Amino acid sequence: MTNLHVSTREGLPSEMQTLLRATPRDTWPGHPNFAASVAKWMGAHQMFRDLARVTREDTESYIDTTMDDDAFTRSLARFGDRLVRNLHGHHAWEDQRFFPELNRADARFEEGLEMLEADHVEMDALLERFTRKGNRIIQLAHLDPGQMQEEARGFHDEAVAAEAFLARHLTDEEDLVVPIILHHKLRG
Template identity: 60%
Template structure:
């Protein structure tokens, strides 16, 4: 899109910047309607902050931890702080957990959880669509991470001397996943939990 076209459609273009995971700075203001009534610091003491909501957020924390493990392990390999064979074994285990569980989690949200939230409060349909769009972006980077990770694990047997250089490429992908998850998971919680609390869902 040329600059003139961007200016001609400024509200739409600005909206895209606000809502795209690679450019937004937080949950857009118009999606914070319930968050202002149910700020994050009040959630633990709310009577409707049920075990199912806590378990959902616990899964988010697991994704953060798995991403941190793969990123830290890769940095250790590059710096000589972990044996290569141990690194590839851990990458195979934790990388598989990260990709498989994120795909399953996102699929459940798209097909079950988000429609439930939308039925409860259609005012936030655009926000839920935004989060689904995040999943598309994340699926792409997870696919690249999976292919690169599998390549590294195979090279441990086929060409061990090539592992280190390939791990440097993987490190950039772990950083990308970490940045995306930091933004996406925080925004997802800030949108979904107030809806759940306000409408007393998941009780």
């Protein structure tokens, strides 16, 4: 069995690609069972990727001193908060409602479901660190602005980790889920 840990996966494990091979990603938008709800779900994934990228880029701009304290804390509070809140809500919905529906539709989803649920547990820990370090920067803006640069360097590690995690997890999740939806005519 392929290593299923998100940090070492290089894509959806081949044993989980049966339906993906039959329905490659580039055929999804034109597929007759590709519903608006699937496009919306994938749009949410793209939003998460974009928010993670913006947070990382703004942190880099701040560290490089091309963004000032106020602009950085506003950006971090706005985009970092949006990323964390929306990810928590999105994954709670997936775990409680969406994934059980897919699991009932196709037994082949079971192993993938376990992989995705393990990813979600890891994501919760990553988001907790991201939130804690991001909040520390925002607090320092009021308490000790001179310490913000050093904290931002540590936060940058979390921003990079979040972006990489989301890139792998969301792509693998889509590659597993969308072919099942298309094959079983779900969510139409």
